[in-house]
Structures are given as C-alpha cells and as structure tokens.
Amino acid sequence: MAAEDPIDPPPRTLDYQRPKGDDWVPPAVPKWIQATCGFFAWLAVLGITVGITYLLPSGETFIVSMLICTASLIAFGQFMHRRYHWTTFAPGVFLSIGLSILVPIIGIGILCGFFK
Secondary structure: OOOOOOOOOOOOOOOOOOOOOOOOOOOOOOHHHHHHHHHHHHHHHHHHHHHHHHHOOOOOHHHHHHHHHHHHHHHHHHHHHHHHOOOOHHHHHHHHHHHHHHHHHHHHHHHHOOOO
C-alpha cells in the first residue's frame, strides 16, 4: 500500500430494527405483562383445544383444533405487534408452548425413574 492511498472508512453497521417515524408511540403496557398475556393465551388455547376434543371425540379433532387455534393465536400476536407494538407477546406464547411440551415429558421421566 502506497503512502498516498486513502484509507477506506470501516463499513457501516447494519440497522436491524425498523426506523421509527415521528408517529411511533411506545407501548403503554410493560414487556413482562405482554409476555405474561402471551403465556396465558397459549394456556387458554390449550384448554379450548382439550375442551373441543372432549366435546367432539374423533381422532383428528385434536390436531385440527390445535392447528386452527395456534394459527389464530399467531395471527393475533402479529396483530398486537403491528397495531400496539407488543414485542414480547409472541415470545411469551413460544415459552408457553415449550413448557407445555417439556413439563409432561419431565413428569413422565420422573414417574418412570429416568432421573435418579
């Protein structure tokens, strides 16, 4: 490199967040309440699905009702994110989904003696 070559400036960092316009208003609800609402929304979907399954005992009723309720909950989470800027509603839902899968597995593991 010659002494007269200019040094290139470092590359600009990428902006991973959407630019907030002048009309942007922060959410009025704290983030932990948003996540808690998402957590209990999934538990409500799980309860509704189990209730539908008991009312209509069929082999595919559980799967169909779970898919419909989960899709509607994800759509509701997107609506809350776009309209009210609730950024932690969906993580609360996903945390609840993970716990609703892990807790029965761990419970069965404890009952069967896998964790001695």
